[in-house]
Amino acid sequence: MRILVTGRDGQVARCLRDLDGNGREIVCLGRPDLDLTDEASVAAAIAKVEPAIVVNPAAYTAVDKAESEAETAFAVNAQGAETVARAAAEAGIPIVHISTDYVFAGDKDGAYVETDETGPTGVYGASKLDGERRVAAANPQAVILRTAWVYSPYGGNFLKTMLRVGKDRDVLTVVADQHGTPTYGPDIAAGIIAVCDRALEEPGGAWPGIYHMVAEGETTWAGFAEAIFAASKKRGGPSARVEPITTSDYPTPARRPANSRLDSSRFQAVFGHRLPDWQSGVDRCLAALDRA
Numbered sequence: 001m002r003i004l005v006t007g008r009d010g011q012v013a014r015c016l017r018d019l020d021g022n023g024r025e026i027v028c029l030g031r032p033d034l035d036l037t038d039e040a041s042v043a044a045a046i047a048k049v050e051p052a053i054v055v056n057p058a059a060y061t062a063v064d065k066a067e068s069e070a071e072t073a074f075a076v077n078a079q080g081a082e083t084v085a086r087a088a089a090e091a092g093i094p095i096v097h098i099s100t101d102y103v104f105a106g107d108k109d110g111a112y113v114e115t116d117e118t119g120p121t122g123v124y125g126a127s128k129l130d131g132e133r134r135v136a137a138a139n140p141q142a143v144i145l146r147t148a149w150v151y152s153p154y155g156g157n158f159l160k161t162m163l164r165v166g167k168d169r170d171v172l173t174v175v176a177d178q179h180g181t182p183t184y185g186p187d188i189a190a191g192i193i194a195v196c197d198r199a200l201e202e203p204g205g206a207w208p209g210i211y212h213m214v215a216e217g218e219t220t221w222a223g224f225a226e227a228i229f230a231a232s233k234k235r236g237g238p239s240a241r242v243e244p245i246t247t248s249d250y251p252t253p254a255r256r257p258a259n260s261r262l263d264s265s266r267f268q269a270v271f272g273h274r275l276p277d278w279q280s281g282v283d284r285c286l287a288a289l290d291r292a
C-alpha cells in the first residue's frame with residue numbers, strides 16, 4: 001500500500017513517516033514538489049508517486065497570524081485542500097483530510113459530535129471549515145478527521161513551548177477556561193493508518209464522511225501544562241508552577257473556542273480504533289524527546 005502524504009515536514013506528516021515499512025510505503029512530499037496552492041504540482045506528484053490513497057495534513061496552522069493573513073490561510077486550507085481532493089478524485093483514489101476542533105464556536109455544554117453546528121471563531125477555523133466542505137464536494141471517497149491540540153516530538157507545539165519557557169521561569173500563566181483534548185501525533189498517525197486500511201480494504205464501503213478523532217479524556221491548556229511539567233519533573237527535566245488564568249487575561253489576535261471537546265464515538269464505531277488517553281501521550285512524547 002503506497003500512501004502519499006502532503007506537507008512533508010509537518011508534525012502529523014513526520015509521525016506518519018515513522019510508520020513507513022511493514023508492507024506500507026509512506027511517501028511524504030513538501031514544497032516545492034507538492035504545493036497545495038499549485039494545481040500542477042499536486043497533479044504531477046500524484047502521477048509520479050501513483051499512491052493508493054492520499055493523506056492531507058498540510059495546512060496553514062498559525063492561528064493568530066491567520067487573522068492578518070486570511071488570503072494565505074484560505075489559499076492553503078480551503079482552495080489548496082480542494083485541489084488535493086480533486087486531484088485524488090481524478091486519479092480515482094480516496095483522500096484522508098485532517099481538520100480541527102477550531103471549526104466549532106465552543107459554546108456547547110458537552111463534547112461536540114459530527115452533526116453539531118459549526119461556527120469558527122477565527123480565520124484559521126473558518127478556512128479549515130471551508131476546506132472540509134470543498135474536500136467533501138470534490139472527492140466522493142473523502143474521510144475528514146477532525147483532531148485537536150496536536151503535539152509531538154516534531155515541529156512547534158504547546159508541549160515544546162512549555163518545556164522551552166519552563167527552563168527559564170518558575171511560574172507560567174496559562175488559560176484554564178478553554179477545554180479540549182491534547183492529542184499525541186503518533187496516535188493520530190496510527191488512527192489515520194486505520195482509516196487508510198479500511199478505505200483500501202473496502203472500496204465503495206460506507207466509510208466516507210466526517211469523524212472526530214482525539215485522545216481519550218479532556219483537560220484545559222492549564223491542565224495540559226501541569227501534566228507536562230509533572231511528567232518532565234519525574235524525568236529530571238524543566239518544571240514550572242502553572243498559574244491558571246482566564247482567556248481575557250491572555251489576549252490573542254484570534255479568539256479560541258472555550259469548549260473544543262470532541263466526541264470520537266463515531267470514529268471508534270466505524271473504524272474499530274480508539275486513541276489512547278491524552279496523559280499517556282505526554283509521557284511518551286517526553287520519552288521520545290529524551291531519546292532524540
Ligand SMILES: NC(=O)C1=CN([C@@H]2O[C@H](COP(=O)(O)OP(=O)(O)OC[C@H]3O[C@@H](n4cnc5c(N)ncnc54)[C@H](OP(=O)(O)O)[C@@H]3O)[C@@H](O)[C@H]2O)C=CC1
Nearest residue numbers: 007009010011012035036057058059061100147148149150
Ligand atoms: N497543530 C495542531 O494543534 C492541530 C492541527 N490540526 C490539523 O492537523 C493537520 C496537521 O497539523 P500539524 O502537523 O500540526 O501541522 P504543521 O504546522 O506541523 O505542518 C503543516 C505543514 O503544512 C505545510 N504547508 C503549508 N502550506 C503548504 C502548501 N501551500 N503546500 C504544501 N505544504 C504546505 C507546512 O510547510 P512549511 O513548514 O513549509 O510551511 C508544514 O510542513 C493540519 O491540517 C491542521 O490544520 C488539527 C488540530 C490541531
Ligand SMILES: Cc1cn([C@H]2C[C@H](O)[C@@H](COP(=O)(O)OP(=O)(O)O[C@H]3O[C@@H](C)C(=O)[C@@H](O)[C@H]3O)O2)c(=O)[nH]c1=O
Nearest residue numbers: 061063100101148149150158161173174175221250256
Ligand atoms: C504559550 C501559552 C499559551 N497560552 C494559551 C493561549 C491559547 O489560548 C492556548 C493555546 O495556545 P497555542 O497558541 O499554543 O495553541 P493554538 O495555536 O491555539 O493551538 C491550536 O492549533 C491549531 C492548529 C489547532 O488546530 C487547534 O486544535 C489547537 O491545537 O494557550 C497561555 O495561556 N500561556 C502560554 O504561555
